[in-house]
Amino acid sequence: MEHTSSYVKPTRVSPKNNGRKQLFQNPLLEKFTRTHIAVPIGIFAAFAMGLMYYGIAIKHLHFAFITILFSVGVLAFSLVEYLVHRYIFHMITDTQTKENIQYKFHGVHHEYPKDKDRLAMPPILSATIIWVLFGIFYLIMSDAAFGFTAGFAVGYGGYLGVHYMVHAFPPPKNIFRVLWVNHGIHHYKDDDVAFGVSSPLWDWVFGTLPKKG
Numbered sequence: 138m139e140h141t142s143s144y145v146k147p148t149r150v151s152p153k154n155n156g157r158k159q160l161f162q163n164p165l166l167e168k169f170t171r172t173h174i175a176v177p178i179g180i181f182a183a184f185a186m187g188l189m190y191y192g193i194a195i196k197h198l199h200f201a202f203i204t205i206l207f208s209v210g211v212l213a214f215s216l217v218e219y220l221v222h223r224y225i226f227h228m229i230t231d232t233q234t235k236e237n238i239q240y241k242f243h244g245v246h247h248e249y250p251k252d253k254d255r256l257a258m259p260p261i262l263s264a265t266i267i268w269v270l271f272g273i274f275y276l277i278m279s280d281a282a283f284g285f286t287a288g289f290a291v292g293y294g295g296y297l298g299v300h301y302m303v304h305a306f307p308p309p310k311n312i313f314r315v316l317w318v319n320h321g322i323h324h325y326k327d328d329d330v331a332f333g334v335s336s337p338l339w340d341w342v343f344g345t346l347p348k349k350g
Contacts, residue, residue, distance in 0.1 A: 172258070172259050172263075174297060177257045177258060177297055180260060180263050180267070181263070181294035182291070184287075184290050185290040188284070188286055189287045191283060192280065192284055196283060198284065202284070203284035203287075205284070210289040211288040211295075213288070215292060215296075215333070215335060218292070218334065218335060219332050219333045219339035219340070222333075222334070226239070226243035257300075271286045299334055319331040319346075323347075327347065330347045330348075331347050
């Protein structure tokens, strides 16, 4: 008997060049879905500096060691960014509930890509996530988590900064132009490619770079 899958891709939305979407009727809850981009970036930067200072000054971790861990953390975030964007933000949905979750998490951004207040997670959620991640990393790698999580947080903040600039500013005339071009293709031409926002590295590794021409 032929197996028929009930899984379908999220409904494609037509991007609008202006406007915004109300997700919740409760005004307080709606407010918590929005943030100025500087707030979460500031949270991640401060968190990273605090971890680096604590690791070096209090835990007496060697500077070279914590620098290597920091670099690995940045690289690890870029992979997580790719995987989350591809498999969670663009999840395959088989129920209306999943469809609604996908839309609130990411579909609304594809429909209103110019809504600058929804280019990052709200501050409370951002702070909670990075603290939980630090706890998990510390359980796995002990004191090495100070350098690794600092790099992970900086990678997260860098991603937010790039994502904001790609949507808010025209593309530059330098090597970073590829980030603007790839993300534009993802939003306006083909959302099955270019899942990496801060770097095209993992799109190259996994074969999801946009085709040239």
